[in-house]
Amino acid sequence: MPLGNWLLLASMMAPLPLCAQSAKPFDAAAAFGARESVADVSLSPDGTTVAYVVPTEGQGSTAYTLSLSKGAVPRGIVSATGKPERLESCHWVSNERLACMVYIVITRDSELLPITRVIAVNADGSNPQMLSNKSNAYTRGYLLGGGRVIDWLPDEDGAALMSRVYLPDDHVGTRLGSSKKGLGVDWVDTRTLAIKMVEPPREDAAEYITDGRGAVRIMGIRATQGSIENYDSGVVSYYYRQAGSREWQKLGDENRIDGTGFDPYAVDHERDVVYGFKKKDGRRALYSIALDGSLREDLIFARPDVDLGGLTRIGRRGRVVGVTFTTDMPQSAFFDPAIEKLAASLSKALPAQPIVHFVDSNLDESKLLVLARGDQDPGAYYLFDRKSRQLDTFFVVRKEIEGVKLAAVKPISYRAADGTVVPGYLTLPPGQESAKGLPAIVLPHGGPSERDVWGFDWMAQFYAARGFAVLQPNFRGSWGYGDEWFRHNGFQSWRTAIGDVLDAGRWLVAQGIADPNKLGIVGWSYGGYAALQSAIVDPGLFKAVVAIAPVTDLRLLKEEHRNWSDFKLISAFIGDGPQVSDGSPAQHADKIKVPVLLFHGALDRNVGIRQSREMSDRLASAGVRHELVTWEYLDHQLQDSTARADMLRKSDAFLRQAMGM
Secondary structure, eight states: OOGGGGHHHHHHHSOOOHHHHTTSOOOHHHHHHSOOSSEEEEEOTTSSEEEEEEEOSTTOEEEEEEEOSTTOOOEEEEEEOSSSOEEEEEEEEETTEEEEEEEEEEEETTEEEEEEEEEEEETTSOSOEEOSOOOOOOSSOOOOOOOEEEEOOTTSTTEEEEEEEEOOOOSTTOTTOTTOOEEEEEEEETTTOOEEEEEEEETTEEEEEEOSSSOEEEEEEEOOOSSGGGSOOSEEEEEEOOTTOOOOEEEEEEETTTTEEOEEEEEETTTTEEEEEEEETTEEEEEEEETTTTOOEEEEEOOSSSOEEEEEEETTTTEEEEEEEESSSEEEEESSHHHHHHHHHHHHHOTTOOEEEEEEEOTTSSEEEEEEEOSSOOOEEEEEETTTTEEEEEEESOGGGTTOOOOOEEEEEEEOTTSOEEEEEEEOOTTOTTOOSEEEEEOOOSTTTOOOOSSOOHHHHHHHHTTOEEEEEOOBTBSSSOHHHHTTHHHHTHHHHHHHHHHHHHHHHHTTSEEEEEEEEEEETHHHHHHHHHHHHSTTTOSOEEEESOOOOHHHHHHTTTTSTTHHHHHHHHOOSTHHHHTOGGGGGGGOOSOEEEEEETTOSSSOTHHHHHHHHHHHHHTOOEEEEEETTOOTTOOOHHHHHHHHHHHHHHHHHHTTO
């Protein structure tokens, strides 16, 4: 379809013309803090219609469908206000039917309960139906997980396979029997809610994987140890079925605490194998295991330098075509020669957006929905017709900064105090690529079991736009570089991780990039923890600390999971011993000698707001200048454009004041 046919849509999604924008100054905080203009774009099975989600006020969102025919206009099909319901995603079940995920956080008995529900709705917004088990009024529990679609059944019109949770109920006439509880699989007609049980609920079931053709081939069983606090031991035993059989046979075990064993991801129906990840020489590699009874194992792909990320899958059946990994830049290895050639061609055709993702396709894969992005471009969605070889621009990801000059992101490395070479990414203000003596920020990532990657980062780009140099270190404890780099994660090995973060700041000064009197640190989640702990270990390096939703007390972090089934996992992750106290910033607040700015949402289930409140109290007792900013209705991600803009604006002003700018 020619690009000109999208002018109406582009006018809706793109910014105002430059002449109109010049009437008021550019508000960087509002522009970079804005949620993505469009997200979760998907293509109908026949390739004639797209669905997508756009933000509304606060945490609200609306899902739209749009026919690709000339002159079509978007139709809103379902909305969520964000108070508390949040619309997470919508995907096609058939050409006229979609399934949407809704996320909710509620407070019950002083606990924050995360709840998911799946609803189905027609492409015109009619016939909404709840696909999750509906009742919250169980007499022996409260249904949190609303299940998920595990097979879109492209050969059946409007039906899907769902893994769904059942709880025991004393009510008479409960469907499927009052004694059923646990995770099972149902065939669900999304229009009529007719149901056929495919796998009976099992209390110890953790996961089911299908072959993309309606057959459940893999089941994960959680090893449990008695009480709720020890319920999830971290070990999952996987079982498989041979084609056409109903008998379960042992596949293998995965230990989610130490990362050993085989973690299955997808079944290839044609090859009759399951793809999954396990360690090779201390790094995550991709293997296949035959499901014909032989359990033949083959190494599919591995890297000697980095862990593999995830699978690249396309089509309605989730066909595996490649695997992702990150060196200095995100990359993919493709197993399908046609897809490999296409990805290379798209990257060449879009030099400013070299990171190409295949987001979705129609049923026969003749039309592909592509997301391409780069470091100076947050990205755009394209529709590619493989028959006509035509690529059409569809949506820009962030219309608020369309046309704004962004900063280049440069992979760098520096030496830690012990001589270890630490990788990271340096973002300098646009047009100041060779400047010296800049105000600068070290921006450690969250997790700690995550990593930063080359590409667009809205926080780094905001601070760069405001004149700061920004360094994002992948300190030891980061994911993606193998077991030796990961060590015991950034909590148990906090001295090494924090040492690398501090050395990032020292490198900025030694290189002449940063003015030593204008060096700050900003972090979110674990990054906030690293920011606070860095100011304790070396009180003189950073002149200001900004911590967003930070962990401040490791003992408290354990206790936040005390009544949940993952308590043993979290406890093992944090560990025991003196590092729990030594590595808790709230226990050593009196060592901080610079001003601190804290942000936290009261509905944060990842890191409870008590962490920031306790830190604030300890800082007050120590006489440290600080401020705590809270939002009663937001969680860990702060998915609110206004709140994010306020956070950016306030942190920018705070840093400038602390640095005497």
